[in-house]
Amino acid sequence: MTEKPPAGTPNPTAASPMPEAHEAADAPAGARRPEEPHEGRPPLEPATPAAAPASPAPSDDGSRIVEVENAGFTYDGEAFVFEGLDLSIEQGQFVCLLGGNGSGKSTLAKHLNALLVPDEGRVLVMGRDTRDAHATYFIRSNAGMVFQNPDDQLVASLVENDVAFGPENLGIPTPELAQLVKRSLAEVGLQGYGARETQALSGGQKQRVAIAGVLAMDPRLLILDEASAMLDPRGRKGLLRVCRELHERGLTIVMITHFMEEAALADRVCVLDGGRIRLDGPPEDVLTQGELLESLNLNVPFACRMSLALQKRGVPVKTCIANAELEEELCRLFSIG
Ligand SMILES: Nc1ncnc2c1ncn2[C@@H]1O[C@H](COP(=O)(O)OP(=O)(O)OP(=O)(O)O)[C@@H](O)[C@H]1O
Numbered sequence: 584m585t586e587k588p589p590a591g592t593p594n595p596t597a598a599s600p601m602p603e604a605h606e607a608a609d610a611p612a613g614a615r616r617p618e619e620p621h622e623g624r625p626p627l628e629p630a631t632p633a634a635a636p637a638s639p640a641p642s643d644d645g646s647r648i649v650e651v652e653n654a655g656f657t658y659d660g661e662a663f664v665f666e667g668l669d670l671s672i673e674q675g676q677f678v679c680l681l682g683g684n685g686s687g688k689s690t691l692a693k694h695l696n697a698l699l700v701p702d703e704g705r706v707l708v709m710g711r712d713t714r715d716a717h718a719t720y721f722i723r724s725n726a727g728m729v730f731q732n733p734d735d736q737l738v739a740s741l742v743e744n745d746v747a748f749g750p751e752n753l754g755i756p757t758p759e760l761a762q763l764v765k766r767s768l769a770e771v772g773l774q775g776y777g778a779r780e781t782q783a784l785s786g787g788q789k790q791r792v793a794i795a796g797v798l799a800m801d802p803r804l805l806i807l808d809e810a811s812a813m814l815d816p817r818g819r820k821g822l823l824r825v826c827r828e829l830h831e832r833g834l835t836i837v838m839i840t841h842f843m844e845e846a847a848l849a850d851r852v853c854v855l856d857g858g859r860i861r862l863d864g865p866p867e868d869v870l871t872q873g874e875l876l877e878s879l880n881l882n883v884p885f886a887c888r889m890s891l892a893l894q895k896r897g898v899p900v901k902t903c904i905a906n907a908e909l910e911e912e913l914c915r916l917f918s919i920g
C-alpha cells in the first residue's frame with residue numbers, strides 16, 4: 584500500500600462545491616469541482632509536505648469514523664437544515680442515508696469531509712474537528728466523495744491520468760504512482776482501462792473511475808451522494824458490487840440513495856427528515872416500516888411490499904427486503920431449486 588499522503592496537503596479528490604457562506608475556507612485550489620464542467624486538468628497546487636502538520640488527534644481511537652454531535656447548520660443564517668443532529672458511524676460500517684428531497688442528505692454528506700462545517704455543535708471525522716483548518720486536508724484525504732453526475736467528476740482525458748490526479752498532486756513518485764493507479768483500477772474492476780479515453784466510457788465506468796480516483800488516496804471513508812442515480816440498472820449493479828466488495832475489505836461507506844433496493848444492501852439505514860434522524864437501524868427493521876416511510880416520501884422496497892401482501896393473503900413467507908431474498912423464499916415455499 585502506498586504511504587498515506589501527509590495531512591495538511593491538498594486533496595484534489597475531495598470534490599468541492601462552489602464557495603458557500605460556511606464552506607471551509609481553505610478548500611484546495613486544485614480540488615475537483617463536480618458541479619463545474621472541466622476542460623482538462625485544473626491547475627495543480629504543488630505538493631507542500633512542509634505544510635503538513637497532521638498527527639491524528641488523540642480522540643481518534645480508530646473505531647469511530649464519524650461523530651456528529653448536536654450539530655446545526657444553516658445556509659442563510661436563518662433556516663436550519665438540521666439542528667441538534669447526532670450521528671455516529673463506526674469503522675467498517677456500510678451506512679445508507681435516506682430521506683426525501685431537501686431533507687438535508689447532501690448537506691450532511693458535505694459535513695463528512697469538511698466541505699461544509701456546522702454552525703452549532705461539532706463534527707468529528709476520524710477524531711478531527713472539521714472546523715479545525717489544520718485538519719481539513721487530513722479529513723479530505725481520508726474521506727473521499729463521489730457525486731451524482733459522472734461527467735462532472737473526471738478531470739483528465741485518460742483514465743490513468745484521472746486516477747493519478749489526486750496522489751500525483753501530493754507528490755507521490757512516478758513508479759509508485761503507476762502501481763497505485765493499477766491497483767485502484769483493479770479495485771473497481773477496471774483492469775486494463777488505464778489508457779482509455781475517459782469520455783469514451785459509459786456512465787457506470789466513469790463512476791468507477793471516479794471511485795478509483797478516491798481509492799488512490801487510500802481513504803478510510805467513501806461517501807457516495809446518489810452516485811448511481813444516473814446509471815442504468817447494469818451500471819448501478821456494477822457500482823453496488825464494487826461498494827460491497829470495498830466494504831467487505833474494511834472500507835467505511837456512507838451511501839445516499841433514493842433506491843430502496845440499494846438501501847437493503849447496507850448494514851445500517853438512517854432516514855433523515857426535518858433535520859433529524861427519524862429512523863436508524865438495520866435495513867430489515869427500517870425498510871419494513873411501510874407507513875412511516877411513505878409519510879416521509881419514501882418507498883417501501885418491492886420485496887417488502889410483495890412479501891407483506893402475500894402474508895396478508897395467508898402465504899407463509901417471511902418479510903423480505905431484497906429481491907433475491909424474496910426469490911429464495913418463494914422457491915423454498917414451492918420447493919423449487
Ligand atoms: N447551496 C445552498 N444554498 C442554500 N440552500 C441550500 C443549498 N444547498 C441546499 N440548500 C437547501 O438545504 C436543504 C437541504 O438540501 P440538500 O441538498 O442537503 O437536500 P437533499 O436531501 O440532498 O435533497 P435531494 O434528495 O434533492 O438531493 C434544502 O432546503 C435546500 O434547498
Ligand SMILES: [Mg+2]
Pocket residue numbers: 688689690808
Ligand atoms: Mg442531495
